[in-house]
Amino acid sequence: MPAVQETVERVKRIDVDQYRYGFETLIESDKAPKGLSEETVKFISEKKNEPAWMLQWRLEAYRRWLTMTEPTWARVDYPKIDFQDLYYYAAPKPKKTITSLDEIDPEILKTYEKLGIPLREVAMLEGVEPKVGEDDPARRKIAVDAVFDSVSVATTFKAELKKAGVIFMPISEAIREHPELVQKYLGSVVPTSDNFYATLNSAVFSDGSFVYVPPGVRCPMELSTYFRINERNTGQFERTLIIADKGSYVSYLEGCTAPQRDENQLHAAVVELVAHDDAEIKYSTVQNWYPGNSEGKGGIYNFVTKRGDCRGNHSKISWTQVETGSAITWKYPSCILRGDNSRGEFYSIAISNGYQQVDSGTKMIHLGKNTSSRIISKGIAAGMSQNTYRGLVTAHRKATGARNFTACDSLLIGDKCGAHTVPYIEAKNSSATFEHEATTSKISEDVLFYCVQRGLSQEEAVGLVVNGFVKDVLQQLPMEFAVEAQKLISISLEGSVG
Amino acid sequence: MNVAVAKTGSGRAVSDLFTSAEGRLPGSPAVIATRRDAFETYERLGLPHRRIEEWKYTDLRALVGELLPLAAAPDAAALASAADAVKAHAVAGARKLVLVDGVFAAGLSDVKALASEVGFKTLQETLEKDAGLLKTAAVDAVISLNAAMASDGVVLSIADGAQLSAPIQIIHVATAASASAFTRSQVAVGKGVRATIIESFVAAGAKAYQVNDAVILSIGDDADVAHIRLLDDAPDAVNITSQFVTVGANTKVNFFNMTSGAAVSRLQGFITLAGEGSDLSINGVNLLQKTEHGDTTLVVDHAVPNCVSREIFRAVIDDRAHSVFQGRIIVRPDAQKTDGKMMTRALLLSDEAEADNKPELEIFADDVSCGHGATAGALDDNLLFYLKARGLPEKQAQALLIQAFVGEAIEQIADDNLREHVIGIAERWLERRS
Numbered sequence: 034m035p036a037v038q039e040t041v042e043r044v045k046r047i048d049v050d051q052y053r054y055g056f057e058t059l060i061e062s063d064k065a066p067k068g069l070s071e072e073t074v075k076f077i078s079e080k081k082n083e084p085a086w087m088l089q090w091r092l093e094a095y096r097r098w099l100t101m102t103e104p105t106w107a108r109v110d111y112p113k114i115d116f117q118d119l120y121y122y123a124a125p126k127p128k129k130t131i132t133s134l135d136e137i138d139p140e141i142l143k144t145y146e147k148l149g150i151p152l153r154e155v156a157m158l159e160g161v162e163p164k165v166g167e168d169d170p171a172r173r174k175i176a177v178d179a180v181f182d183s184v185s186v187a188t189t190f191k192a193e194l195k196k197a198g199v200i201f202m203p204i205s206e207a208i209r210e211h212p213e214l215v216q217k218y219l220g221s222v223v224p225t226s227d228n229f230y231a232t233l234n235s236a237v238f239s240d241g242s243f244v245y246v247p248p249g250v251r252c253p254m255e256l257s258t259y260f261r262i263n264e265r266n267t268g269q270f271e272r273t274l275i276i277a278d279k280g281s282y283v284s285y286l287e288g289c290t291a292p293q294r295d296e297n298q299l300h301a302a303v304v305e306l307v308a309h310d311d312a313e314i315k316y317s318t319v320q321n322w323y324p325g326n327s328e329g330k331g332g333i334y335n336f337v338t339k340r341g342d343c344r345g346n347h348s349k350i351s352w353t354q355v356e357t358g359s360a361i362t363w364k365y366p367s368c369i370l371r372g373d374n375s376r377g378e379f380y381s382i383a384i385s386n387g388y389q390q391v392d393s394g395t396k397m398i399h400l401g402k403n404t405s406s407r408i409i410s411k412g413i414a415a416g417m418s419q420n421t422y423r424g425l426v427t428a429h430r431k432a433t434g435a436r437n438f439t440a441c442d443s444l445l446i447g448d449k450c451g452a453h454t455v456p457y458i459e460a461k462n463s464s465a466t467f468e469h470e471a472t473t474s475k476i477s478e479d480v481l482f483y484c485v486q487r488g489l490s491q492e493e494a495v496g497l498v499v500n501g502f503v504k505d506v507l508q509q510l511p512m513e514f515a516v517e518a519q520k521l522i523s524i525s526l527e528g529s530v531g
Numbered sequence: 532m533n534v535a536v537a538k539t540g541s542g543r544a545v546s547d548l549f550t551s552a553e554g555r556l557p558g559s560p561a562v563i564a565t566r567r568d569a570f571e572t573y574e575r576l577g578l579p580h581r582r583i584e585e586w587k588y589t590d591l592r593a594l595v596g597e598l599l600p601l602a603a604a605p606d607a608a609a610l611a612s613a614a615d616a617v618k619a620h621a622v623a624g625a626r627k628l629v630l631v632d633g634v635f636a637a638g639l640s641d642v643k644a645l646a647s648e649v650g651f652k653t654l655q656e657t658l659e660k661d662a663g664l665l666k667t668a669a670v671d672a673v674i675s676l677n678a679a680m681a682s683d684g685v686v687l688s689i690a691d692g693a694q695l696s697a698p699i700q701i702i703h704v705a706t707a708a709s710a711s712a713f714t715r716s717q718v719a720v721g722k723g724v725r726a727t728i729i730e731s732f733v734a735a736g737a738k739a740y741q742v743n744d745a746v747i748l749s750i751g752d753d754a755d756v757a758h759i760r761l762l763d764d765a766p767d768a769v770n771i772t773s774q775f776v777t778v779g780a781n782t783k784v785n786f787f788n789m790t791s792g793a794a795v796s797r798l799q800g801f802i803t804l805a806g807e808g809s810d811l812s813i814n815g816v817n818l819l820q821k822t823e824h825g826d827t828t829l830v831v832d833h834a835v836p837n838c839v840s841r842e843i844f845r846a847v848i849d850d851r852a853h854s855v856f857q858g859r860i861i862v863r864p865d866a867q868k869t870d871g872k873m874m875t876r877a878l879l880l881s882d883e884a885e886a887d888n889k890p891e892l893e894i895f896a897d898d899v900s901c902g903h904g905a906t907a908g909a910l911d912d913n914l915l916f917y918l919k920a921r922g923l924p925e926k927q928a929q930a931l932l933i934q935a936f937v938g939e940a941i942e943q944i945a946d947d948n949l950r951e952h953v954i955g956i957a958e959r960w961l962e963r964r965s
Contacts, residue, residue, distance in 0.1 A: 106584065430883065445897035448864070458888040460907035463879035469905040471890070475897045 065122035071095060074236050077122045081205045081239070084212060094225040094235030101229045107392040108421045108453060109361045111297070111334065119268045119299060121237045176201055178242045178258045180271055190254065197253050199283075200245040204272055207243035214245055218276055222305040222342045222369070230301040231338040234270045238303065241271035246281040246312075255511055257286040260302075268299040275305070277312035279345065284315040286514055289322050289358070297325075297360060302337045310345030310372065317510055318366075319518050321358035329388025329417070332360025339366035343375035343404075351378040352395065353509045355518040360389060365423065367396035370404035370432075377406040380509040384522060385418030385450070394424035394455075399435035399465070410441035411503045414450035421453040428465035435465040443473040444502055446495075549679060552601040556682060558658040565662035570679035576672035585671065585799075588855040588887045589826040594795045595769055599741050601680065602632040602710035609706040609735075614639055616704050616735035620763065622952050625700035625729060632705060633682040633712030648693035654684035654715055664717055667747060667775055670801065674773050677713055677745045684716035684745075691721035691751065698727035698757075698949065703742065705734045705768065711741035722751040722779070727946060728758050732792075734765035741769040752779040752806055758786050759949060763956060764793040766821065772798050780806025780835075787944050789953060790825045791818040791960045797826040797855075804831070804838040804866075811840040814940040818960045819852035819884075826855035833866040836896075842873040845937045848884035849964060858903070859891040866896050873903040878910065878936050880929070930961045 065076045074095050078088040103114075176190035178201065194201050200211060208215050225235040242258045260271060277283050289300075300322060306314050316339075325332025335358075341350035352366040368377025379395035397406035406426065414420035420443065428435035443452035454471045476498050484494035500507075503522065507515050549570050556566060578595065579586035605613065613631045617639050621627055628651075629639040635653045642651055657664055664686070665678040685701055705712060718728060732742060742764065750756050764770050770793045778784055790796050804811060817825040831840050846854035860871040877886030890903040910932050918928035937957060944950040 433882075443892075443894070445894065445899075448867070448897045450897070451895045452892070453894060454890075454892040454903070456888075456890060456905070458886075458890075458905050458907065460877060460879060460886045462882045463884055463909040464882070465879070466908040467906060469888070469890070470902065471892060471904075472900075472902040473892055473894050474900045 063124045064120045067120055068117040069119070069121055069237065073121050077237055077239055080122065080124070081208070083205075083208055086212075086216065087208055090220070090225070091236050094232050095237075097226055098229070098232040098236055101232060103229050107363050107423070108419060109363055109390045109392050111361055111390075114299060114334070116233075121268055121270070122239050124239075176254050176256050178203060178256070180240055180242075180258060180260045193253065198247040198250055199252050200243065201256055202243055204241045204243040204274060205239070207274075211243075211245070214276065215243070215274070218274055218305070218307055220305075222307060222340050223303050223338050228338060230336045231303050234272060234301050234303045234338070237268075238270045238272035241273045241302070242275075243273075244275040244283060244285065246277045246283045248279040248281060250281045252281070252283040255284050255286055257288070260287070260289040268301065270300075271302045273302070273304040275314055275316070276307045277309065277314050277348075279309045280311040282313045284511060285317070286511060287316070287318045288517075289318075289320050297332055297334055299334045300336070300359075302339075304337070304339040304366075306341035306350055308341065308343050308345060308348035308350050308375075311347045312345060313349040313351075314341065315351045315511075316341070316353070316366070317514050318352075318354040318356075319514055319521060320354065320356045320362070321521055324358050324387060324389050325360040327387055329360070332389075333358065335359035335362045335364065337364040339364060340369065341367065341377070342369045343372050343377060343401075345375070346372040346401070347374045348372050349376040349378070351380075351509070353380040353506065354382070354393075355506075355510070355514075355521060356381065356383040356391060356393060357521045362389075362391045362393055365394050365396055367398065368406060369398045369400065370406065371400045372404075373401040374403045375401055376404065379406075379408045379410070380506040381410045382413070382503045382506045382518070382522070383410070383420055383422075384413045384415075385420045386416040387418060388416070389418040391419070392421040392423055394422045396425040397427070397437060398425070399428040399432040399437070401432060403434040404432060405436040406438075408437070408439040408441065409505050411506055412441070412443040412452055413446065413499065413502070414443065414452045415446040417449045419451045419453070421455060422471075423455045425457040425459070426467060426469070427457070427459040428461055428467070430461050433462060433464045435462075437467045437469075439467075439469040441471045442502070443471075444499070445473065445475045548598060548600050552680065555601065556680065557655040558662065559660070562658050562662040562665065565665050566679045569665065569675045572675040573672050573679060576675070579672055583671070585828065585857070588853075588857070588889075589795075589797050589824065591673070591771075591795075594824055595741070599709055599711040601682065602707040602712050602740070604634050605631040605636065605706060610636055610638065612706050612735040613704040616733050617702055620702060620731050620733045622698060622700050622729055623948060625698040627700050627702055628685045629702045629704060630683060630685070630712075630714055632707045632710065633714050635683050635685065645699070646693065646695050646697070648690040649695070649699070650688040650690070652686040654681060654686055657686050664715060664747065667745065670773075673743060673771050674745060677715060677743050677773065680713035680743070681715035681745070682713055684714045686717045688719040689721055689724050689726055692723045693721065693726065695724070695726040698729050698946070700729040700731060703730070703732045703744065705737040705740045705742065705765065708738045708740060711743065713743045715745040715747075717747040718749075720748070720750040720754055720756055723753045724751065725755045726757075727949070728756070729949070730758075730760045732762045732764050732770055734768065737768075738765055739767045740765065742771070744770070744772040746772070746774045748774065748776045750776070750778050750782055750784060752781055754779065754782045754784075756782070756784050757945060758784070759944065759953070760786075760788040760798070761953065761956060762788070762790045762792055762796055762798070764796070766792060766794060766823070768793045770796040774798070774800040774802075776800065776802040777805050778803065778809050778811060781808040782806065783810045784812070785943065785945065786811075786813040787815070787940070787953070788827065789816045789818070789941075789956065790827070791956055793823065793825070795824045797828065799828040801830050802832065804833050804835060804840065807835050807837045809838045811838065812943060813840070813842045814943040815844045815856075816937045816940050816957070817846040817848070817854045817856075818937070818957065819847070819854055820849040820964060821852060822850070823852045824855075825852070826857075828855070828857040830859045830861065831871065832861045832863070833869045833871060834863050836865060836867045836869065838866070839870045840872070842875075843940045843943065844873075844875040845940045846875075846877040846886055847880065847933050847937060848877060848886055849880040851881070851883040853885040853887070855887045857889040857891070859893060860901055860903070862894045862896050862899050862901065864895040867898040869896065869899040869901065871899070871901040875903070875905045876936070877907040878933065879907060880910070930964075933961060934958075
């Protein structure tokens with residue numbers, strides 16, 4: 034089996050050089066004292082000029098967190114985290130009050146430029162913008178909210194969004210400017226008591242994005258957030274809240290990177306989505322946190338709680354994720370299908386290489402009548418990594434006519450990695466129709482032979498097969514992300530996919 | 532597992548039970564010491580509950596709660612009623628080995644008719660010498676409890692090369708109401724053996740009893756073995772069975788289980804493929820009605836390369852019954868060329884029925900082909916309509932479709948006679964339903 038051998042060896046050679054985003058930006062930052070206490074929580078709240086109710090909310094979460102223990106059920110293995118040895122807040126030190134993008138620390142702007150994130154609206158504003166709906170969708174406008182360590186540094190296209198009535202701003206601003214919305218929805222999908230890391234996030238979250246799309250509005254552009262951890266020893270705890278009011282539509286993209294470091298860094302985010310009647314939210318993630326070096330040293334612990342609530346009838350929430358980074362990924366973007374005829378979707382590509390560990394999947398909780406859900410999960414394990422799909426599909430007694438289709442496939446590259454599938458399928462009424470299938474295999478020798486016979490190199494052949502393997506999911510990504518994701522997949526598996 | 536060690540009421544009940552039963556339990560002082568150790572393990576863990584992952588869907592604390600005292604040794608009346616039950620449930624032509632209320636009943640068994648290659652002893656007899664049989668890997672509390680309390684069982688050894696023409700049927704009969712029976716049996720199958728082993732669980736008028744059985748089955752190389760388990764306990768009984776199976780090289784094993792009784796039942800099988808080139812087929816049917824709870828939990832461990840495993844599981848769930856299937860296929864790092872497939876399907880006949888499926892793959896080798904499928908749903912309306920349009924009453928049309936549904940698993944039984952016997956039980960269940 035020369036092809037496999039070649040792949041295995043190439044995969045083995047991959048080391049940190051592959052991680053393009055591993056640079057560090059040297060800027061002054063403003064940090065909270067190390068460790069976690071009520072004082073830290075108060076410090077963060079004060080820094081953010083938060084109203085009293087918000088501080089109260091945080092403190093309640095913090096006190097609840099003290100009583101909780103870390104969950105250990107996931108198939109991931111890591112040294113115990115010392116929660117007192119982390120910084121819970123780090124912000125680029127403001128030189129003065131920022132009124133426009135030009136006043137942002139040029140170092141940060143450079144960082145985003147290196148990452149290829151279009152923070153500047155300049156070109157567009159100067160009249161060179163292409164017409165919306167032109168043939169080339171890659172040139173569509175995207176509003177970006179960039180989060181650097183713990184704070185949001187810039188949000189673009191605010192004015193245009195405002196015209197449409199869409200609110201897109203850092204959540205810290207939303208707490209001050211739209212307290213009624215935040216109070217109504219924050220914690221309504223992921224309650225503060227939900228789980229260990231969500232509770233921790235509730236206590237110390239520093240920033241994140243807030244989106245509100247009013248009834249009947251189709252958000253005129255893609256919304257995007259870019260998360261970047263820069264500071265050493267910091268935890269990034271962002272909180273995202275997206276509300277799509279009746280009959281509205283929004284597509285939201287999320288990207289993540291971090292510099293290379295020896296020590297592990299914690300990322301514990303919470304994302305809450307609320308879709309009212311006839312509304313649709315599409316949430317796409319390309320997660321590329323630093324995965325650690327070839328010996329498995331360093332990397333991000335990505336412990337994230339993401340949940341969408343299809344609160345209204347005929348509402349729809351769709352999660353798409355491409356997970357290539359992080360030393361440990363532990364997340365289950367879920368849908369609560371509460372409204373009748375609501376729909377949940379989950380498309381995932383999880384690639385693990387080196388010593389990465391992934392335990393990811395979804396939960397589809399069918400509560401309303403005639404709800405439907407679809408899960409497509411593609412796991413690729415290479416190197417010494419462990420890749421687990423863990424998912425729950427459940428239909429409540431009253432969820433008549435619930436439908437689910439699940440397909441989770443795993444591909445193994447090399448004989449030192451593991452791929453696991455742990456689905457929970459619970460049907461509690463007879464009209465529920467659930468279908469689930471899972472396969473695990475390596476790339477078939479026959480297929481490789483066929484390709485090589487027709488003149489492809491071994492590597493091109495593997496690339497072709499892997500691309501075909503993940504195609505179902507890539508197609509779900511917005512165009513801009515699909516291109517990036519495809520590149521990422523190549524980098525993650527470089528040597529095997531060319 | 533960070534589960535609080537709670538001393539429940541049921542834990543204490545067993546404590547009394549153990550002390551009161553200790554004098555009656557067979558074994559040398561060393562055996563009694565082993566039992567006490569096992570019992571202490573049980574006491575520390577308590578009855579499994581939903582916070583223990585493997586028991587997530589079968590919370591014995593909620594479903595069973597109290598454990599019943601050890602059944603008294605069967606008297607003449609009990610043996611007489613057991614004899615009727617044995618007659619009703621015996622498979623034609625099979626050599627019967629009967630356990631009544633957890634004690635071997637020589638009078639009802641065909642020990643003398645066993646083939647000469649079959650060595651037979653009771654568990655009681657082996658425990659006079661050593662406690663080896665009580666020392667299985669204690670995966671959970673119910674197994675420890677079984678080791679502590681096992682009163683009897685059959686110990687069979689089938690010599691190398693034996694070709695058994697008649698199946699061996701172990702029949703567990705319950706005659707004592709509101710009592711519990713703990714049995715533990717061992718079957719050691721030699722090289723090149725061809726044999727069929729049947730285990731039946733039946734009631735002779737007894738109600739609300741509890742059964743905790745353990746079976747240790749080792750199968751040598753080049754063998755061809757069928758193991759059929761038929762659970763037809765009283766509708767208010769509890770049956771917890773643990774199977775430990777190791778399979779040698781180039782061996783063909785065919786397992787079948789059908790659950791068509793018991794208020795609460797769980798079959799947990801731990802099957803290790805320890806020799807290359809073996810072919811394992813595991814098939815199961817759950818027929819559940821009223822408030823019955825039936826759990827089948829299988830762990831198939833591919834420890835060596837080049838083995839094939841197939842699992843087919845069907846559940847028919849009526850009324851407010853609850854069926855659980857947990858199947859895990861483990862492929863160890865060296866077990867290349869493994870081919871493992873698992874298919875589980877649940878048919879929900881009532882709006883209050885519940886089916887929980889957890890098919891797991893745990894794969895550490897790359898050159899494998901593994902997969903599982905799971906479905907849950909109601910009877911196909913179109914098929915029903917088709918049959919009704921041809922004049923079949925609703926219930927009969929349903930019965931026909933249900934038979935076809937479970938047929939796929941039952942068909943895997945190779946022996947015609949045995950397959951007919953199993954179909955007969957399924958048909959009786961369907962009649963009970965209508």
